[in-house]
Amino acid sequence: MKKTSILLPTNTNQTYDYLVPEKTKLELGSFVSVPFRNKEMKGIVWFDSGDKVAIEKLKTVSKVYNQIKLERDYISFLDFFYKYNLTPISKVLRLVLPKDNILENFENNYDDKKKLDLSSETKIKLTKLQKKLAKKLSESVKKNKFERFLIDGVTGSGKTEIYFEAINQALRAGNQSLILLPEIALVDSLFKRVKDRFGFEPAVWHSETKASEKRKIWNDAATGKIKLVIGARSALFLPFKNLNLIVIDEEHDSTYKQQEQVIYNARDMAIARASFENSVIVMASATPSMESIFNVRAKKYNQLSLPKRIGSAGLPSINVIDMREEFIEKDSWISPSLKSEIIENLNNNEQTLLFLNRRGYAPLTICKDCGNKIECKKCDSYLVHHKIRNTLICHQCGFFSKYQKECSKCHSKNSFIQYGPGIERLNEELKKLFPEKTISAISSDNSENIADVMHCMEKGEIDIIIGTQIISKGYHLPNLTLVGIIDADLGLASSDLRASEKTFQLLQQVAGRSGREEKPGRAFIQTYYPDHPVILSLINYEKENFINIELSARERSELPPYGRLASITLSDVNEEKLIKFCKKLSSFAPTSKKVNVLGPAPAPITKIRNRYRYKFLVKANKNVNIQEYIRQWLFDKKKPSSIRILIDIDPYNFL
Numbered sequence: 001m002k003k004t005s006i007l008l009p010t011n012t013n014q015t016y017d018y019l020v021p022e023k024t025k026l027e028l029g030s031f032v033s034v035p036f037r038n039k040e041m042k043g044i045v046w047f048d049s050g051d052k053v054a055i056e057k058l059k060t061v062s063k064v065y066n067q068i069k070l071e072r073d074y075i076s077f078l079d080f081f082y083k084y085n086l087t088p089i090s091k092v093l094r095l096v097l098p099k100d101n102i103l104e105n106f107e108n109n110y111d112d113k114k115k116l117d118l119s120s121e122t123k124i125k126l127t128k129l130q131k132k133l134a135k136k137l138s139e140s141v142k143k144n145k146f147e148r149f150l151i152d153g154v155t156g157s158g159k160t161e162i163y164f165e166a167i168n169q170a171l172r173a174g175n176q177s178l179i180l181l182p183e184i185a186l187v188d189s190l191f192k193r194v195k196d197r198f199g200f201e202p203a204v205w206h207s208e209t210k211a212s213e214k215r216k217i218w219n220d221a222a223t224g225k226i227k228l229v230i231g232a233r234s235a236l237f238l239p240f241k242n243l244n245l246i247v248i249d250e251e252h253d254s255t256y257k258q259q260e261q262v263i264y265n266a267r268d269m270a271i272a273r274a275s276f277e278n279s280v281i282v283m284a285s286a287t288p289s290m291e292s293i294f295n296v297r298a299k300k301y302n303q304l305s306l307p308k309r310i311g312s313a314g315l316p317s318i319n320v321i322d323m324r325e326e327f328i329e330k331d332s333w334i335s336p337s338l339k340s341e342i343i344e345n346l347n348n349n350e351q352t353l354l355f356l357n358r359r360g361y362a363p364l365t366i367c368k369d370c371g372n373k374i375e376c377k378k379c380d381s382y383l384v385h386h387k388i389r390n391t392l393i394c395h396q397c398g399f400f401s402k403y404q405k406e407c408s409k410c411h412s413k414n415s416f417i418q419y420g421p422g423i424e425r426l427n428e429e430l431k432k433l434f435p436e437k438t439i440s441a442i443s444s445d446n447s448e449n450i451a452d453v454m455h456c457m458e459k460g461e462i463d464i465i466i467g468t469q470i471i472s473k474g475y476h477l478p479n480l481t482l483v484g485i486i487d488a489d490l491g492l493a494s495s496d497l498r499a500s501e502k503t504f505q506l507l508q509q510v511a512g513r514s515g516r517e518e519k520p521g522r523a524f525i526q527t528y529y530p531d532h533p534v535i536l537s538l539i540n541y542e543k544e545n546f547i548n549i550e551l552s553a554r555e556r557s558e559l560p561p562y563g564r565l566a567s568i569t570l571s572d573v574n575e576e577k578l579i580k581f582c583k584k585l586s587s588f589a590p591t592s593k594k595v596n597v598l599g600p601a602p603a604p605i606t607k608i609r610n611r612y613r614y615k616f617l618v619k620a621n622k623n624v625n626i627q628e629y630i631r632q633w634l635f636d637k638k639k640p641s642s643i644r645i646l647i648d649i650d651p652y653n654f655l
Contacts, residue, residue: 003017004026005047007044007045007046008043009041009042018061019060025066029070029071044096065106068103071239074239077277081269087263087647100211102218110223137282138165140166149281150301152306154315155309156309156313156512157307162284176240179246184232189476206231236273243274254502289501293547294561294562313518314515318511318539319522319524320525321524333429334433345482346437350479350482352484353477355466355467355486355510356426357469359422381396384422388424397609421487423443423468427441439464439465440456440465441465441466443468450470458478460479478517482521483513501550525539558619558622564650569646570585581639585634586600590629594621595620597618598617599615630647
């Protein structure tokens with residue numbers, strides 16, 4: 001009997017050899033069921049392990065699902081994925097394997113040559129520039145060849161319509177397309193636009209999609225029946241049969257970076273998958289990432305620029321409110337200058353957005369009698385007061401407790417003082433100022449209601465909306481003319497190498513929600529640092545100047561995109577044992593003139609979920625294979641079983 005290597009969803013980085021039943025044909029990518037320890041497990045036929053296990057010791061494949069197998073290009077992508085991200089391939093498999101009993105009920109009766117009915121498609125009138133760019137993109141899609149595009153257009157410039165034309169080309173050829181979005185909250189809006197534009201409902205794939213619907217989508221993606229999927233990061237792992245086009249909307253968004261379990265950047269991995277599938281990849285943003293801009297300048301990406309808004313709409317004016325010169329009343333967070341602008345806007349029957357990137361009511365609660373700061377019991381983090389729920393919540397681990405009026409240390413009653421505002425506190429202030437107006441607040445805490453709230457905004461039923469970063473992108477609100485940004489300096493004090501970039505992107509995106517139609521828009525930034533380069537670049541619309549300054553600073557420091565980084569986080573419940581192992585591990589780091597290993601050092605948030613965390617930061621030249629360096633350093637070293645190691649290639653989170 002012949003043997004084959006099977007990849008199983010275990011926690012190891014290995015395949016397992018099994019015997020192939022007589023007269024059974026197995027190919028790379030075939031789905032099977034095999035006995036593993038004391039249970040049956042589903043797996044995939046993988047590359048030969050090279051193990052020389054005696055035939056008589058091997059178990060036999062129990063069942064073969066002949067109706068489906070993974071395409072070779074997709075397997076090559078998965079092989080690249082785990083090697084690039086230094087993630088056990090078995091963990092990656094969990095992103096791929098279908099849930100429940102879909103393999104048993106797989107329906108492979110679809111004619112993939114059948115074209116989608118686009119007879120009810122709505123034709124959109126494009127500008128001369130849009131037509132030119134759309135034609136260039138569509139011609140590339142027609143060639144079925146890997147090519148990278150960046151649609152770099154100001155907010156409200158019609159980027160979506162450009163890539164819709166490319167999708168149109170893929171649909172008419174009978175091919176499949178995938179649109180990735182950074183937030184689930186953005187799906188409803190794009191879903192409606194696709195339905196209105198093409199006359200059919202695209203498939204939607206994210207964490208809130210029902211299991212029964214996911215089974216159907218997985219099946220139909222594999223057979224080629226589904227032609228267009230809108231989804232979050234995980235949609236990238238659907239087994240498409242003929243994927244022709246991938247779109248990464250808001251490509252700059254840091255939420256494309258998966259931070260738990262399997263760590264990867266969905267934007268970068270989408271580019272990789274497109275290369276293996278020979279597909280076109282389109283990235284779209286009003287504020288492209290430094291990496292994408294760098295690749296445009298290096299001629300690796302084709303840039304499609306939209307410097308103006310559609311029609312008569314102009315870009316909003318961006319103004320600074322210098323908080324050093326404003327008199328703020330106690331328990332107030334809105335400056336007198338911004339209040340005046342809001343009043344004027346309301347008198348004109350126009351809508352206002354106030355942006356504050358902080359959830360809850362207050363980020364810090366302190367006893368005024370003894371100075372006790374209420375901290376998380378499991379993390380080195382303060383609990384955030386969520387007044388609506390009457391709870392204190394840790395935004396690191398999710399720990400929560402009821403809000404108590406008595407201090408646990410000095411037992412004083414009603415002695416707590418809350419410092420700083422969250423959107424709940426801002427909402428409270430606005431309702432006192434404008435009791436007769438309709439005000440709504442949204443964040444990730446109530447994300448399930450965002451679609452309804454935005455629909456009410458579009459209909460003009462809400463006067464003032466308050467939001468965190470979840471509201472900063474993608475939404476088109478015709479009557480929104482005023483944006484006020486509270487605590488604009490929050491992100492500038494971060495040790496994150498991308499702090500300036502992220503702040504610039506976020507504030508420009510928020511400002512760009514205003515004045516998207518005939519009425520002119522205004523944005524006001526409350527800041528204590530009006531002369532900061534980021535703020536000056538924003539108010540003067542000096543995007544190119546900011547980019548040049550930022551890239552120049554990165555180049556001098558040999559930081560991405562001019563260098564490479566990898567973050568290695570070790571954790572254990574026992575801090576002493578962890579420190580001892582980290583020091584031992586440090587001594588094993590290979591010596592290289594092109595690689596600098598920093599650490600070990602306590603993580604900025606040293607304890608999360610009762611586990612102490614220490615970090616190494618690997619800094620390398622651009623041409624260094626940083627994955628191979630880490631493999632040589634870490635992969636053959638024994639460690640205590642209680643210690644966990646997380647490797648993050650190209651990190652976005654340094655906490």
